[in-house]
Amino acid sequence: MLPPARPEEVTDLPEDIALLHHFANTEDLRGFVAHGQRLTAHDVLATPADLERWLREHDLLGPGEPVGDAHLARAHALRAALRDALRQDGEAGEVLLDFPWQVKLTALGAQPVVCGDPVTTALARIVVAALTVTANGTWHRLKMCPASDCQWVFYDRSRPGRARWCSPLLCGNRMKTQAYRRRGATQTP
Numbered sequence: 443m444l445p446p447a448r449p450e451e452v453t454d455l456p457e458d459i460a461l462l463h464h465f466a467n468t469e470d471l472r473g474f475v476a477h478g479q480r481l482t483a484h485d486v487l488a489t490p491a492d493l494e495r496w497l498r499e500h501d502l503l504g505p506g507e508p509v510g511d512a513h514l515a516r517a518h519a520l521r522a523a524l525r526d527a528l529r530q531d532g533e534a535g536e537v538l539l540d541f542p543w544q545v546k547l548t549a550l551g552a553q554p555v556v557c558g559d560p561v562t563t564a565l566a567r568i569v570v571a572a573l574t575v576t577a578n579g580t581w582h583r584l585k586m587c588p589a590s591d592c593q594w595v596f597y598d599r600s601r602p603g604r605a606r607w608c609s610p611l612l613c614g615n616r617m618k619t620q621a622y623r624r625r626g627a628t629q630t631p
Contacts, residue, residue, distance in 0.1 A: 456575075543566075
């Protein structure tokens, strides 16, 4: 089975998890061969037009809203912070993201509201998704593959929630084989 070419090819994810998964994987660092198909690293959000298209495809932005370089820089910072937080190696630090928040109080409770232009508000919906999955206890199921030539963000569907690799048959096998070869090379007299 080939790995997904696009994050949107991964289906059956909870709504907020899907948004985070799709956004984090707009930076695709995979650079290996899988079943004869070469995966090459690329950035889906390379230009403001790319960001505009992605936000529209994910129903976060309406038509006619201009997306500029500052928005793209904010999106890249948000994505980097999200990916750092999802690393399994424990090297993620704390990141403060600058969004203009207010809190709306109603009879149903408190709700964060972003006070900004439509693009900033669209990006803030990704932050709200991260807060939601943290609050509902599903954040720990969203992980980044530790293979240096992969780093694909995946949703851990395993029962105990301890999956390490995005694909045990691809990345897991590749990394274990490399470790085995390194051990063999150092043990040879």
